[in-house]
Amino acid sequence: MARPKNFDEERALDAAMRAFWVNGYHATSTQDLCDATGLGRSSIYNTFTSKHELFTRALTRYLEAMTARQLEVLEDSAKSPLERIRALFDLLLAGEEENRRGDRGIGCLTVNTVVELGGADPATARLIERDQDRRMTALRAVIARGQRDGEIRATRDADQLARFLNSVVAGIRVAGQSGADRDVLAGIAATALDALVA
């Protein structure tokens, strides 16, 4: 047929994702993307059409990877509902530990994107909304199950508790980004769980 690309598209996507994650959409220039991926401008535009399209692809990849891992934890039938939620926080904390630049975390691409583009880029906002729905559904199910088992307080409905947890997750991400260390984040997570078991 024709000349093949001499780079791995998914590897390039990962590098771009990382760049957007660390610096944000606007602060990442096409030159930065070339440097991060090791590709030339032509290859990037030939493969991904535009900066925005590349961002969309990178974000989609991020959402899929993160949510897949979270759902795996939430649906682990070897654990009780409450243990799964604890495991979810463990996963989160491990991720925060892993992704640090200097004295602070780089946050979560989802949260970062909601904050930076949420109001200005409806297509991206929808992408994140659909992902949130998936996570919320799984979370709600686990909580409802825990409530039936008597492991989780039933004084608030599963939906409300799920939204609370989801919001705490975002809060932990922001706290990590503003410099809180692992112990502090673990303390926040543990305290949040108090609201579920009391």
Added chain:
Amino acid sequence: MARPKNFDEERALDAAMRAFWVNGYHATSTQDLCDATGLGRSSIYNTFTSKHELFTRALTRYLEAMTARQLEVLEDSAKSPLERIRALFDLLLAGEEENRRGDRGIGCLTVNTVVELGGADPATARLIERDQDRRMTALRAVIARGQRDGEIRATRDADQLARFLNSVVAGIRVAGQSGADRDVLAGIAATALDALVA
């Protein structure tokens, strides 16, 4: 002496603050700032030196205004500690209600700035850190007081609970920014309080 400025510096600062708040630092151009303030380039640069300096001034103003209002609530001796914390959430929810563009909130300039610039702009990060210290100190004091009175659980120390609340506040801001309505945010706040009172 000489010709006086024919605009109100603080009013201009408010307008600039609003622009940065809604769109973020990078996505707000100097032209946007001219449009928002109604000033010409010359007046802006003559008064504020640079875009970054204007941002610093605007952020400082925001921090001062927000924190002053929060401290006022937290130090209201007419209320019990727990009532003060409830009032803090009420203040937060009222602010979220007030600041909406379309179907979503515009968040909180502090959180937005941590997310957008936290890792790349140490001077700004320090500014926010100092502000956070003030708010955390007040929060810790109120919680400690509530614990002495037996109104707040003493199974976790005041510092940990304060960090938890602070993180929930950020989480609520992000949730509002991703489209959650008032009832949902109120539910998150109420659930967070469960962790304090058991």
Added chain:
DNA sequence: CCGGTATTGGACCGAACGTTTCAGAACTGC
């Protein structure tokens, strides 16, 4: 009312932005 000083609007600066173009290189199928 005039001299001195600061502010103002608008033209303008070089640099960087996202994107396009294109000639040449590289690979496939025949």
Added chain:
DNA sequence: GCAGTTCTGAAACGTTCGGTCCAATACCGG
């Protein structure tokens, strides 16, 4: 090894960026 197709690197596109310059203007103190 040639024809056909795609990829690649480099140069260049027009636009917008943050910031400067300057002549005209407006005000104050004397």
